[in-house]
Amino acid sequence: MEMTSPVIRIENLSKYYGRHRGVEEVSFEVDRGEIFGYLGPNGAGKTTTIRIMLGFLHSYGGDVNIFDRNIKKDLLTILSRTGYLPGELSLYGNLKVAEFLEYFSKLNNRNGGKLIKDLLERFGCEPDKKISSLSTGNKQKVGIIQAVMNDPDLVILDEPTRGLDPLMRQEFYALLRELKNKGRTILLSSHVLTEVEKVCDSAAIIREGKIVAVEDIHSLKIKSYKILEIKCRETLDRKKIKPLKNITGLEFTGNMMKCHLHGDIDPLLKALGKNYITDIESFSPGLEDVFIKFYGKKNVE
Template sequence: MNVIETNNLTKSYGKSRGIADINFSVKEGEIFGFIGPNGAGKSTTIRTLLSLIHPTSGSAKIFNKNVVTHGPEIRKEIGYLPSEVFYYNNMKVIDLLMYSASFYRKDCSKIIKSLADVMNLDLNKKIDDLSFGNKKKVGIIQCLLHEPKLIILDEPTSGLDPLMQQNFFDLLKEANKKGATIFFSSHILSEVQKLCNRVAIIKEGKIIKLEKISTLKENNYKKFKIETQSKPDKNQFNIPGVNKLDVKENTVNFIFKGNINSIIQKISSVNISNIWIDEPNLEEIFMHYYSKED
């Protein structure tokens, strides 16, 4: 079953960039990554899914219900963490969270305390007295307190220190084990690499790649570093499958996609003093996709 399904989802802002013909689906129980730099269309996609803004054309379904016609009903089962959180400054944290919980007509007090303990958040402080990072913790607890079926996160870790990021990831993994589906939007690719099963890469409002994380990193991508005995000729490395070629003095770096035997044969004529072949990380693979011409 697909928890999220889009069909040519489009939001136009006239001359300003929105999103165009977005097509993807997120399966029940999946942790799905949605990555791209700021301004690529991630937040616009999320706001359209949540029916905070309406599409210009195309459609989206969540829980097999149209997001426009069933928006309020759908949102009861969603936990949403926006990239920036804003609250009534004079409220205490506990009062704000209990007020949020009241919308779901269930006792969330134990969950709130448990989440606050994990995130090291003082529930008795006023919102106005919190740092940006602690306000983000309030947003995380507000997102998770009603044990939603679908968790939608937009740049969720900004403001969190590394320890709190790890605690947050542990909470997400725990929620996922209990059956929650997670849509994780970020420009921090190492986070997506740790957490997600599949990923969609968005560029200038359009999906340019939809792939399993494991496939993005499997053996058809290799990172080469070569040291040569004399200054190398860059033309020797203009080989199909070579990307991100960088030649500096006696060192050559590139990412290769293809049959590794073929690249070894083609560089065998180069006078090599040392060679390293590694798995590229997701960021390096992503930059290859993102730097390609349309």
């Protein structure tokens, strides 16, 4: 039964903080072996959803089932199969890294042993260091290790790459892919579209407490774009540049060109022809910009 039914099934979940909205009528499902992105700007309701899933908050209405069990009835059984990395990570500063991991492993009624050792090596963590002496990035690594060290069936990660350097970020993405290959399910909450695109199979997009869309990652990639600022030596002549399908939002200011690039950059470089390019800068758009561009305000109001 459990093999075919979704690992996470959330139906019409609502939560209010007094008069303030937390989440409204949130519904989505996550299948076994899926890396599911939970995407939304800060304050959209991602953390509220996760906190209800873990029993920290009581919902106002709706239902949360994980492993075919209801969180109100079988929370401890669900938690015994779940790893969690909070968005605002705090660890016990008075413990050493190894002590901390061993303690949390014991609280999970497990003995991490070799897996913990391997993960410590993989992420370059020193087991004998006191947690209070670690940098933010290193604390985040310890947080990630504790979330996966007992080989949970479900891993819930709230903004997991906060504070990680680019190299460690790649290592973390590789770890997620390995977990997926082992059939583990991952819920990754993020406000970074490119991160979700990189590792997730599908994603729910939440804005102002409501689910705006649940999309597979291919559809998201189509919606995603990069903002390019291209500087040339001479003033650019708009008429001389061939229009391209994957370029939108074209703006010219003297020798500077600004546009939204969807897909590969090569056609654009070729279209610029003989212009001497002195600089190219690329930015990821804010999630809010992507929402407004593709989902529009109307969808959530």
